[in-house]
Amino acid sequence: MPRRRRLRKIVAPPNFTGYKPYGVNHEKQESVELLYEEYEAIKLTDYDLLNHKEAADLMGISRPTFARIYESARRKIAAALVETKEIKAVYGNALLDKNWILCNNCHARFTIPKKMHHNACPLCTSDNLELLNYQKT
Amino acid sequence: MKIAITSSNNNVSARFDKRFGRAEWICLYNDETRQIEFMKNRHTNLNNGAGTKTAEKMISLQVDRIISGDFGPKAKNLLDKFEIQVVVVRENNLTVEDIIQRIK
Structure with a gap:
């Protein structure tokens, strides 16, 4: 096999x-x-x-x-x-691979769960973010 | 907020482990009290399901954010379901301290 x-x-x-x-x-x-x-x-x-x-x-x-x-x-x-x-x-x-967000400042990739409301990079707190393939679930 | 960082040893100068389920140690950092704790990952040598088991452990510890180098599909689905934020850092040669410095 x-x-x-x-x-x-x-x-x-x-x-x-x-x-x-x-x-x-x-x-x-x-x-x-x-x-x-x-x-x-x-x-x-x-x-x-x-x-x-x-x-x-x-x-x-x-x-x-x-x-x-x-x-x-x-x-x-x-x-x-x-x-x-x-x-x-x-x-x-x-x-x-769903719902990834990329930080254009430090290149970290992360998700934002529904219960979190602020949209900033969890590592460098930059708001220069890019939605890779965000889908509402 | 409770933050988990995968680590290769039990001190802050240890290298950041880019695997999630098979990381040797997990560093738990609380960004309100600035408390740092290390926990041995007991699931590193499983043949399968290490990611899921480690994810379950994180859920029971009520971690809010996990920083690692990669997450498998099963672990990621589980963490998404429990609304735990996952952060992927793909840089080489980082220590746990570097990461704690960045999130401070």
């Missing part, structure tokens, strides 16, 4: 459900499925410019696993561009 797949932690899910090429005449549109963790891998390395080790730690997986996910993400996007396929975002083996 293979080892179980660890869930990949994802800070924020993609804000789209897909991308479509335009200017192509296709009777039927084929698509590639970009998993949430692949989107997250692309985002962490190429947008947030983290190295693979840091990104892997954030997602709670090993560096080699992260490299594999990242590679598969790049290949899927390349295939979609070259073969003019649609990109669809699908859930994959993801675990959405």
Whole structure:
């Protein structure tokens, strides 16, 4: 029996459900499925410019696993561009890490439970905060 | 307010432990009385459920805020349910004292 797949932690899910090429005449549109963790891998390395080790730690997986996910993400996007396929975002083996708030001053990540009313960083009391994926529960 | 900080030993110059369930010691700091207490974590060597067990312990101690390096999904869900604030600090080479200084 293979080892179980660890869930990949994802800070924020993609804000789209897909991308479509335009200017192509296709009777039927084929698509590639970009998993949430692949989107997250692309985002962490190429947008947030983290190295693979840091990104892997954030997602709670090993560096080699992260490299594999990242590679598969790049290949899927390349295939979609070259073969003019649609990109669809699908859930994959993801675990959405909810309700995190990031302090832009000291880079601590924290939650604010309902019974607390002040919105300031618990470490540096800065109010330069960023909601990562806040959801009302 | 009661604040828990995961620590690798039982004094304030010890290194801040970035694991939650498997941290060797837990430092309890009360920011009103400035009292610092250390508690041995008995759940470090469990094969599974260390995070949940430690979270239950924190709930029974009525801690208001926990500072650690990472929280597993089960521990985080449990702490969210009991409205305990979790704070993730990802910096390396911090001591418990550094963190107490920051929250003072």
